Amino acid sequence: MAEKLSWTELRRALAKRAGVSEKTAGAFLNAVQAQLLEALKTDKQVKINGLGTFKVQAVAPRKSVNVTTGEEILIEGYNKLAFTPEAGVRELVESSKVESEESNVESSPAIDPIQKLGAQAEEIVDILGDLGQSPKEEPVAEPEPVVEEPKPVIEEPAPEPEPVFIPEPTPVVEPEPEIIVQRPKEEKKKSHFWRDTLICVIILLLLLAGGYFFLRQELSDIIRSFMAPAETEEVIVGEPVLMVEEPAVVEEPAAEEPAAESAPAAESAETAKIPKGKIPQEQILAEFLAASGETVTGTAEYPNLITVEAMHEGSRLTWMSKRFYGKKVYWPYLYDANRDVIDNPNNIDTGTPLRVPKLTKAQMDTTSTAFLQLKQEAEAACKR
Amino acid sequence: MLTKEFIGLVSNESGLSKKETEHLLTTMNAIVRENLMDGKAIQLQGLGAFEIKERKERVIVHPRTGERSVVPSKNQLVFRPVATIKDELNKI
Numbered sequence: 001m002a003e004k005l006s007w008t009e010l011r012r013a014l015a016k017r018a019g020v021s022e023k024t025a026g027a028f029l030n031a032v033q034a035q036l037l038e039a040l041k042t043d044k045q046v047k048i049n050g051l052g053t054f055k056v057q058a059v060a061p062r063k064s065v066n067v068t069t070g071e072e073i074l075i076e077g078y079n080k081l082a083f084t085p086e087a088g089v090r091e092l093v094e095s096s097k098v099e100s101e102e103s104n105v106e107s108s109p110a111i112d113p114i115q116k117l118g119a120q121a122e123e124i125v126d127i128l129g130d131l132g133q134s135p136k137e138e139p140v141a142e143p144e145p146v147v148e149e150p151k152p153v154i155e156e157p158a159p160e161p162e163p164v165f166i167p168e169p170t171p172v173v174e175p176e177p178e179i180i181v182q183r184p185k186e187e188k189k190k191s192h193f194w195r196d197t198l199i200c201v202i203i204l205l206l207l208l209a210g211g212y213f214f215l216r217q218e219l220s221d222i223i224r225s226f227m228a229p230a231e232t233e234e235v236i237v238g239e240p241v242l243m244v245e246e247p248a249v250v251e252e253p254a255a256e257e258p259a260a261e262s263a264p265a266a267e268s269a270e271t272a273k274i275p276k277g278k279i280p281q282e283q284i285l286a287e288f289l290a291a292s293g294e295t296v297t298g299t300a301e302y303p304n305l306i307t308v309e310a311m312h313e314g315s316r317l318t319w320m321s322k323r324f325y326g327k328k329v330y331w332p333y334l335y336d337a338n339r340d341v342i343d344n345p346n347n348i349d350t351g352t353p354l355r356v357p358k359l360t361k362a363q364m365d366t367t368s369t370a371f372l373q374l375k376q377e378a379e380a381a382c383k384r
Numbered sequence: 385m386l387t388k389e390f391i392g393l394v395s396n397e398s399g400l401s402k403k404e405t406e407h408l409l410t411t412m413n414a415i416v417r418e419n420l421m422d423g424k425a426i427q428l429q430g431l432g433a434f435e436i437k438e439r440k441e442r443v444i445v446h447p448r449t450g451e452r453s454v455v456p457s458k459n460q461l462v463f464r465p466v467a468t469i470k471d472e473l474n475k476i
Contacts, residue, residue: 093436
C-alpha cells in the first residue's frame with residue numbers, strides 16, 4: 001500500500017464528483033468524522049450502506065505473565081473499533097487483483113508455495129516409502145518443471161501461476177495413500193450393511209412367529225364368533241325378554257353368597273329351568289351333552305345359557321367373554337357359572353365343558369357391588 | 385445505527401440538507417471503493433484508513449480425507465483505526 005488517498009485528496013475528489021464546493025465537501029467529511037465517533041459511542045454500531053459496518057467490540061481483560069519477571073499481570077480490557085465490509089464491497093475487493101501490487105508481492109509468495117509443496121512431496125514420499133512403494137522417480141522429476149515454471153510466471157499476470165502448479169503435484173502423488181485408506185472403509189461399510197440387514201430380517205421373522213403364535217387363538221376365536229353370529233346377537237336382543245321371563249334380576253344379588261352352593265343346587269334347578277331355554281340352545285346343549293357324555297346345564301344363578309362350549313386349547317375366559325358378551329370384563333361370570341369345573345381360571349383343562357350364561361342388564365353393570373365382589377372372588381381364584 | 389439515522393446526524397452537524405448529505409455519502413463510498421480497486425488506501429481523518437491487504441495462499445488439509453489443497457491468495461478490505469480512537473472509545 002504505497003499510495004494513500006489523503007484527507008485533502010478525498011475532499012477534492014468528492015467535491016468534483018458530487019458537484020459541490022470543496023468547502024461543502026470538507027464540512028461534510030468533518031461532520032462524518034465527528035458523528036461517526038459520536039454514533040459509535042452511543043450505539044456501538046454504525047451501518048453505512050455501500051461500505052460496511054463499524055462496530056465497537058469490547059475486548060475482555062485477560063491474564064498474562066511478565067516475560068522478564070514471571071509475574072502474573074492483568075491486561076485490562078478495552079474497546080476496539082472493528083469494521084466489517086459489506087458483502088458486495090468485500091467481493092469487489094477480493095476480485096480485484098491489483099497489478100502494481102501483485103507484481104511487487106509476487107516474488108515472495110511465489111516461492112512459498114513451491115517450498116510448501118516441496119515439503120509436502122517429501123512427506124508423501126516418506127509415507128509411500130513406509131508403505132513399501134518406491135515412487136521416488138516421480139517427485140524427483142517433479143520439482144524441476146515446477147521450479148522452471150515460475151520464471152515465465154513472474155512476467156505473466158498474477159492469477160495464472162496457481163492453476164499451473166497446484167494441480168500437478170496433487171494428482172501425481174496424493175491419490176495413492178488415499179486409495180489405500182479408502183478401501184478398508186468401503187469394505188467395512190459393506191459388511192456393516194449386510195450384518196444389519198441380516199439382523200433386521202431375523203428380528204422381523206421372530207416378530208412374525210410371535211405374532212402368529214399369540215394371534216392364532218384369538219383369530220380362531222374371532223372366526224368362531226363370525227361362524228355363529230346369531231348367538232352373539234341373541235345376547236343383546238334376548239335381554240329384555242329375559243327380564244320378563246324370569247326374576248333373575250331380583251335373584252342376582254341375593255344368590256351371590258350361596259354361589260358356592262350353586263353347584264349342588266344346579267341339578268335340582270336345571271330340570272325346572274332348562275325347558276324355558278330357547279330351542280337352538282337346547283339343541284346345542286343336547287349335542288354337547290351327547291358328545292361329552294357329561295351333564296352340563298344352567299345353574300340357579302344363570303338359568304339361561306347361550307351355549308355350552310368346550311374349553312379349547314389356548315383359549316381364555318377373557319377371550320370367551322369378549323366373544324360372547326363383546327367385552328373382556330365379564331369373564332368373572334364365566335368363572336362363576338362354572339365353579340364346579342373351574343378351580344383356577346387361569347388353568348382350565350382343555351375340553352372342559354363351560355356354560356356360557358346369558359347376562360341380565362343388572363349383571364352387565366360392571367360398577368355394581370355384586371359384580372365387583374364376584375370379580376374379587378374370581379381374581380382370588382386365579383392365585384390358587 | 386442504520387445509514388438513515390447516520391445521515392440525519394451528519395446533516396445536523398454540517399448544516400447540509402439530508403438529500404445533499406445522502407448524495408455526498410454515496411459519492412464518498414463510490415470514491416472509496418474505486419480507490420480501493422486501484423490499490424490505494426484511503427485515510428479518513430480521525431477515524432482510520434481503509435486498506436487492501438493480501439491474504440497469502442495457504443495449504444489446508446482436509447481433516448477426514450487428509451487431502452491437501454491450496455487456498456488461493458485473495459485481497460481483503462481492512463480498516464485500520466487510528467491510535468486516538470482507542471482512547472476515545474475507552475471513555476464510553
